[in-house]
Amino acid sequence: MTVDRFAQVALPLPVAEPYRYRVPATLADRALPGARVVVPVRQREMIGIITAVDDIGPDAAPRDLLALPDDEPALSAPLLALAGEAARHWGCPPGLMLRAMLPGPLWGRTTVTLRLGEVPAGGLGGAAGALVDWLRHRGGHGTVQAASRALHRPVWEVADRLRRVGTLTIEVAPPDVRGGAATERVAVLVGDPLTLTERERRFHRAPARRALYQALEDAGGRQSAAALIERAGTSAAPLKALVESGIVAYEEEEVSRDPFAALATTPPPATLTDAQQGALEALGALAPGEAGLLFGVTGSGKTAVYLERIRQLLREDRGAILLVPEIALTPQTVARVRGAFGDEVAVLHSGLSDNERADAWRMLRRGDRRVAVGARSAVFAPVARLGVIVLDEEHEASYKNGETPRYHARDIARMRARLEGATLVLGSATPSLESWVRISGPDHRVMLPARIGGHPLPPVELVDLRREPSIADSAVPWTAPLDEAVTTSLSRGEQVLLLLNRRGWASFIQCPQCGATCDCPQCSITLTVHRHPEQLRCHYCDHRAAVPTACQACGAKTTRHRGAGTQQLERLMAERFPSARLARMDLDTTSTRWSHHHILERVGRGEVDILLGTQMIAKGLDFPNVTLVGVIDADLALHLPDFRASERTFQLVAQVAGRAGRGPKGGRVMVQSRQPDHPALVRAAAHDAEGFLADELVLRQSPAYPPCTALARVVVTGADQQAVMARAIEFGEWSERAIARSGRALLVLGPAPCPIERIRNEWRVHLLIKGEERDLAAWVRTVGPRLSGRRGEVRLSLDRDPVSLL
Numbered sequence: 001m002t003v004d005r006f007a008q009v010a011l012p013l014p015v016a017e018p019y020r021y022r023v024p025a026t027l028a029d030r031a032l033p034g035a036r037v038v039v040p041v042r043q044r045e046m047i048g049i050i051t052a053v054d055d056i057g058p059d060a061a062p063r064d065l066l067a068l069p070d071d072e073p074a075l076s077a078p079l080l081a082l083a084g085e086a087a088r089h090w091g092c093p094p095g096l097m098l099r100a101m102l103p104g105p106l107w108g109r110t111t112v113t114l115r116l117g118e119v120p121a122g123g124l125g126g127a128a129g130a131l132v133d134w135l136r137h138r139g140g141h142g143t144v145q146a147a148s149r150a151l152h153r154p155v156w157e158v159a160d161r162l163r164r165v166g167t168l169t170i171e172v173a174p175p176d177v178r179g180g181a182a183t184e185r186v187a188v189l190v191g192d193p194l195t196l197t198e199r200e201r202r203f204h205r206a207p208a209r210r211a212l213y214q215a216l217e218d219a220g221g222r223q224s225a226a227a228l229i230e231r232a233g234t235s236a237a238p239l240k241a242l243v244e245s246g247i248v249a250y251e252e253e254e255v256s257r258d259p260f261a262a263l264a265t266t267p268p269p270a271t272l273t274d275a276q277q278g279a280l281e282a283l284g285a286l287a288p289g290e291a292g293l294l295f296g297v298t299g300s301g302k303t304a305v306y307l308e309r310i311r312q313l314l315r316e317d318r319g320a321i322l323l324v325p326e327i328a329l330t331p332q333t334v335a336r337v338r339g340a341f342g343d344e345v346a347v348l349h350s351g352l353s354d355n356e357r358a359d360a361w362r363m364l365r366r367g368d369r370r371v372a373v374g375a376r377s378a379v380f381a382p383v384a385r386l387g388v389i390v391l392d393e394e395h396e397a398s399y400k401n402g403e404t405p406r407y408h409a410r411d412i413a414r415m416r417a418r419l420e421g422a423t424l425v426l427g428s429a430t431p432s433l434e435s436w437v438r439i440s441g442p443d444h445r446v447m448l449p450a451r452i453g454g455h456p457l458p459p460v461e462l463v464d465l466r467r468e469p470s471i472a473d474s475a476v477p478w479t480a481p482l483d484e485a486v487t488t489s490l491s492r493g494e495q496v497l498l499l500l501n502r503r504g505w506a507s508f509i510q511c512p513q514c515g516a517t518c519d520c521p522q523c524s525i526t527l528t529v530h531r532h533p534e535q536l537r538c539h540y541c542d543h544r545a546a547v548p549t550a551c552q553a554c555g556a557k558t559t560r561h562r563g564a565g566t567q568q569l570e571r572l573m574a575e576r577f578p579s580a581r582l583a584r585m586d587l588d589t590t591s592t593r594w595s596h597h598h599i600l601e602r603v604g605r606g607e608v609d610i611l612l613g614t615q616m617i618a619k620g621l622d623f624p625n626v627t628l629v630g631v632i633d634a635d636l637a638l639h640l641p642d643f644r645a646s647e648r649t650f651q652l653v654a655q656v657a658g659r660a661g662r663g664p665k666g667g668r669v670m671v672q673s674r675q676p677d678h679p680a681l682v683r684a685a686a687h688d689a690e691g692f693l694a695d696e697l698v699l700r701q702s703p704a705y706p707p708c709t710a711l712a713r714v715v716v717t718g719a720d721q722q723a724v725m726a727r728a729i730e731f732g733e734w735s736e737r738a739i740a741r742s743g744r745a746l747l748v749l750g751p752a753p754c755p756i757e758r759i760r761n762e763w764r765v766h767l768l769i770k771g772e773e774r775d776l777a778a779w780v781r782t783v784g785p786r787l788s789g790r791r792g793e794v795r796l797s798l799d800r801d802p803v804s805l806l
Contacts, residue, residue, distance in 0.1 A: 034073030091784015296448025298658020318387030348374030507563025585613030624663025
């Protein structure tokens with residue numbers, strides 16, 4: 001007697017446990033853990049991932065798997081294990097973690113077709129009869145969706161009963177189970193080549209067909225239809241005639257879309273310096289599963305070390321993943337990696353379409369490419385025989401996912417390296433305090449203390465905005481020392497970078513009479529003033545409004561712009577330096593595809609004199625002719641209500657300072673601040689990352705914050721302010737009782753309104769849970785599944801190891 005087998009299937013839904021389905025005998029050979037599968041869920045069909053197969057059936061009557069789209073599992077055993085470990089670590093439903101690991105098109109919707117078979121004598125009544133009659137009128141077949149619409153009721157259960165008695169068959173044809181694969185039409189010769197006599201007979205009066213046939217034969221009997229028509233110099237009509245005559249056939253062939261294919265590559269450096277070679281050897285000595293921190297000053301050649309380590313592993317037939325922050329994933333970065341490894345590289349980038357990302361994923365899964373380059377989600381790339389994962393600029397907050405699952409790519413990389421026997425390399429000139437504490441010792445902390453070519457780090461001057469008044473009639477704080485420095489650099493034909501980490505024209509509008517501001521109607525935030533087009537915009541929900549001509553509270557006819565953004569800085573530069581060629585890089589100027597690339601190409605060609613922008617100009621740019629970097633206002637993020645505010649300010653200032661002086665002309669940096677004696681700025685001016693980390697670690701000990709304690713955040717959101725606070729209080733009290741019963745060393749702080757109390761018309765209240773790592777991990781595993789989805793109109797979300805408390 002055959003024993004039924006059952007598959008546990010994780011669906012991309014906020015449910016804590018997988019569903020169970022019976023495995024039909026026809027699918028048993030491919031129903032393996034990690035495989036994509038089409039399953040019925042209520043009155044629809046979904047794609048899920050098999051997480052396990054056993055002989056334990058569900059409590060209710062089992063339903064069958066419908067289809068397996070792929071010939072082999074989409075996820076390898078280590079990646080499937082990674083999904084389970086990560087889901088437990090972040091208290092996330094396993095299906096949502098798996099959804100993050102595969103490109104969107106691979107979770108596509110399915111089409112289920114019903115095909116009528118033999119109807120019992122005497123017919124059928126009720127819902128079954130209605131469905132059979134509808135199918136008869138449709139020529140014997142139709143989709144479940146169309147039947148449900150026509151009969152005004154779900155038909156899946158009726159269809160399933162009719163299938164079991166043989167009255168109809170169910171065909172599951174997911175149109176996009178191939179994940180948005182692109183195909184092209186290919187012309188193929190059919191049968192043996194035509195003899196000369198046959199050619200004369202067939203093509204005597206058809207020279208275009210003869211040319212096409214000959215061109216296809218010269219191409220080996222197979223070529224894309226478009227290329228064949230171009231090669232033969234004909235139109236599509238004669239090729240269609242050849243197909244209709246039966247001597248040529250069309251086939252659909254999968255092709256890969258590579259938007260970086262035409263990108264000019266940058267060759268890697270010929271040799272490494274002695275310091276780089278030493279770093280390479282230290283990283284190569286790491287044991288499988290270990291992590292190393294490559295701590296090198298800006299311009300010290302960390303990227304060359306990464307690339308050489310990857311090259312070593314490729315020679316050993318191992319693969320690699322190189323992660324860079326989204327903001328730094330420019331075509332310049334891709335060109336450098338492609339210059340080293342050519343067609344071994346697949347790029348996973350949010351700027352690509354879903355289908356382009358799916359193409360890159362498939363190439364890696366097949367083993368056609370062995371190096372994955374991308375931002376946060378590329379940590380899940382299906383690289384075979386993984387040898388190393390590199391996180392460049394590992395301190396970047398963008399490695400943290402902002403929605404469920406709220407994973408951090410650095411921690412995922414650490415888990416994956418351990419599971420697959422790879423090594424992990426974290427690189428930064430300004431390491432995160434967490435990595436600095438976690439990775440210690442000379443064998444794992446690898447130093448590059450000097451720049452390539454002996455170029456010195458640029459001197460940094462702190463300009464006190466309290467003593468140096470602005471010399472411009474503008475809200476931009478523009479002092480005489482910075483103005484003189486820009487004038488001098490431009491007169492020498494050198495380039496200037498100016499950082500102002502706030503986009504738009506002005507921070508907000510305020511009435512000088514009553515003090516009222518223009519606030520977002522959906523968020524607890526003022527609207528930012530923009531020019532081109534002239535409007536007020538919310539940077540959280542994108543609400544837009546016209547700029548008022550009078551105060552909406554008191555009717556006063558004048559309003560004042562407070563604060564300054566990059567648009568206003570650009571206007572000021574155009575006025576003060578009319579002959580300078582300007583470029584601005586912020587979210588408003590880089591929203592289109594390759595816009596980063598086009599701006600940076602102009603800078604590289606010397607077509608831009610002043611590049612100004614937000615934090616995106618602070619990362620990874622290497623232009624030897626940039627001799628001056630100016631930070632317009634270093635205080636913008638220094639006093640945010642977040643325990644990492646000082647650390648982020650230090651990292652931003654130190655990173656942008658590293659853009660200066662990379663060439664033989666040297667450089668200088670000017671940082672404007674109202675608190676030039678703040679420890680973060682003083683340490684950044686001295687290029688003293690180690691000193692800053694030592695200072696900051698002391699401050700994090702009392703009161704305790706990461707890395708001196710483990711931290712989780714629960715955010716309660718909803719449209720009703722009172723209901724949100726009540727639910728937060730209820731959850732906080734429940735947590736305190738549960739913690740007391742368990743004896744865990746955890747502390748519940750709050751609830752309290754979030755610093756930004758309302759976003760998109762939803763009120764926000766948060767609680768913090770602090771304590772020992774092991775105790776917090778157990779609490780997350782217990783509480784995480786309880787927080788999935790909504791309870792009435794209120795939603796709770798859990799964020800372990802949050803990077804922001806706003």
